[in-house]
Amino acid sequence: MRFDCVITGGGLAGLIAGISLQKEGRSTAIVSTGQNAMHFFSGTFESVKEAPARLAEIFEAAGIKVHYSAGVRLMPMGTFREAELALGDVDIFPSERFASKALIVSFRGEQGFFTGFLADGLEKAGIACRLAAIDRSSGIKKIAAAVSGLLDGEDAVVLPQVFGQKDSADVEYLREAIPAKVVFAGTQPPSVPGIRTQMQLKDYYISLGGTFLQGDEVTGAHVHDGVVHSVVTRNLDSHYLEADCFVLASGGFFSKGLLATPTSVVEPVFGLDVDYPADRSEWYDPSFAADQPYMRFGVKTDVALHPMIAGESVRNLYVAGSILGATRPEFGTGAGLAIRSAFAVVDSILKP
Ligand SMILES: Cc1cc2nc3c(=O)[nH]c(=O)nc-3n(C[C@H](O)[C@H](O)[C@H](O)COP(=O)(O)OP(=O)(O)OC[C@H]3O[C@@H](n4cnc5c(N)ncnc54)[C@H](O)[C@@H]3O)c2cc1C
Incomplete structure (x- = not known):
């Protein structure tokens, strides 16, 4: 050939x-x-600032959503790291205190989402935390409804970064349907995004x-x-x-x-x-x-x-x-x- x-x-x-x-x-x-x-990607692009035009063109044609803003992102173990260019799943905050109260939600029976470390890290950043676990029900709508029903005055929800194997539609749906800021935190590898x-x-x-x-x-x-x-x-x-x-x-x-x-x-x-x-x-x-x-x-x-x-x-x-x-x-x-x-x-x- x-x-x-x-x-x-x-x-x-x-x-x-x-x-x-x-x-x-x-x-x-x-x-x-x-x-x-x-396959192990954190969701932020090291040493890339705003996507250059030829990269932005490729991402757009491939259906990959990215955004740029200089700030910090939440890491899987509850620490924060400086970030600039990121996939749509990953939020970049101007400072570590991105909310005043956060609800951290895991899926019952699923390992690899470090809720305890996340809570410690967020508390250190001045964010009060509460932990909850739900069943991974059959559809994204049920997950959004279950999380929304658990909210008790929290202005942020932290979920595992496990949504959207084929596209980012589920990520976007959760952000729209849950009446709080939805933040996705990394899990043990591999990385779904x-x-x-x-x-x-x-x-x-x-x-x-x-x-x-x-x-x-x-x-x-x-x-x-x-x-x-x-x-x-x-x-x-x-x-x-x-x-x-x-x-x-x-x-x-x-x-x-x-x-x-x-x-x-x-x-x-x-x-x-x-x-x-x-x-x-x-x-x-x-x-x-x-x-x-x-x-x-x-x-x-x-x-x-x-x-x-x-x-x-x-x-x-x-x-x-x-x-x-x-x-x-x-x-x-x-x-x-x-x-x-x-x-x-x-x-x-x-x-x-
Ligand atoms: C675990 C891990 C996580 C990372 N996370 C991030 C991150 O979050 N953000 C970031 O900016 N950077 C990250 N990096 C840095 C990463 O190296 C770059 O971001 C980038 O993805 C590397 O791309 P690459 O194409 O050079 O190599 P790779 O992604 O390593 O791809 C090389 C490919 O070549 C294949 N290959 C090797 N030998 C052969 C052969 N003889 N024949 C055929 N195929 C072959 C391999 O199987 C592999 O699929 C990470 C690196 C690692 C190792």
């Missing part, structure tokens, strides 16, 4: 690159194994004519004289995927885009050069809570985001997303790194 571009990895970076290339009339395929970081967002991006990519090879894995590549000719996948076996250009968006250690052996850190598909210290004692900080050095390791790239094999640039291969680690600080961190580097790769590919 031949495409204009074959992308390894269907997380945020791979999808943004694939969508942008399809919009420009390029034929692309994305090969992606299993889950990605979006994150899964939804990844599915919306994937569906939009497919609607643009993209080929999404879900559950397949790129296991190797044919590279000669600094040019990739094809990649090999586990399921397609000897039916190599050929293309004019290739994008590697296989994520960091979490997604196995990078692997650590006892003596080295490797990029397993192409064998690309990785930026990390040779001395293993510099890979990690023994203090568990410290900012860990290995999180900064990443594939080395040149100005056009071409990686290198033994110091030689691979001219038709581009790298985007968290596999870059902290090697390209100009692209930011977290979702910001994935989005900005994906757009930069697309611009490099489309450059005449």
Whole structure:
């Protein structure tokens, strides 16, 4: 099979690159194994301020609702964190005291919603709390009615962030139907809004004519004289995927885009050069809570985001997303790194 571009990895970076290339009339395929970081997404986009126009356009076309305001958001354990760009499910407040009284409602028999920690955190912020539990009845209307019936002077309700696997209609309904400010707080992973967002991006990519090879894995590549000719996948076996250009968006250690052996850190598909210290004692900080050095390791790239094999640039291969680690600080961190580097790769590919 031949495409204009074959992308390894269907997380945020791979999808943004694939969508942008399809919009420009390029034929692309994305090969992606299993889950990605979006499935654990908190709902706020790190190091992204207001969505740039080309990102806003993609989100709108994909049906993804986002909003921007600088402030703080409520975290799953009742703490607050600064946030700017967020999915519609996540509120950003000007200050931690977003209400005077809050009702925290969980579902009976369901684990992973940390009501005790949430209450402690809210009390510290000056918000009086009451806990309640309801049965997860068959429909969203019954949930809204049950929560509304429990209200006793509270001006806010905190619910688990578990609504809307396919779209955000249930989130919006609860906000309209319950006569108090409805705030959604994260639960144990996976993240329902994150899964939804990844599915919306994937569906939009497919609607643009993209080929999404879900559950397949790129296991190797044919590279000669600094040019990739094809990649090999586990399921397609000897039916190599050929293309004019290739994008590697296989994520960091979490997604196995990078692997650590006892003596080295490797990029397993192409064998690309990785930026990390040779001395293993510099890979990690023994203090568990410290900012860990290995999180900064990443594939080395040149100005056009071409990686290198033994110091030689691979001219038709581009790298985007968290596999870059902290090697390209100009692209930011977290979702910001994935989005900005994906757009930069697309611009490099489309450059005449
Ligand atoms: C658990 C977790 C939670 C996070 N939460 C947030 C958050 O809330 N906000 C934020 O801003 N940032 C968050 N981040 C940072 C996150 O890395 C970025 O936001 C971004 O989603 C990363 O996207 P990516 O496409 O670079 O990589 P990934 O999302 O990791 O996607 C890479 C994909 O490539 C696939 N893959 C790997 N190797 C192959 C192969 N050989 N063949 C085919 N497919 C392959 C993987 O299976 C995976 O699906 C989080 C990161 C992690 C690990």
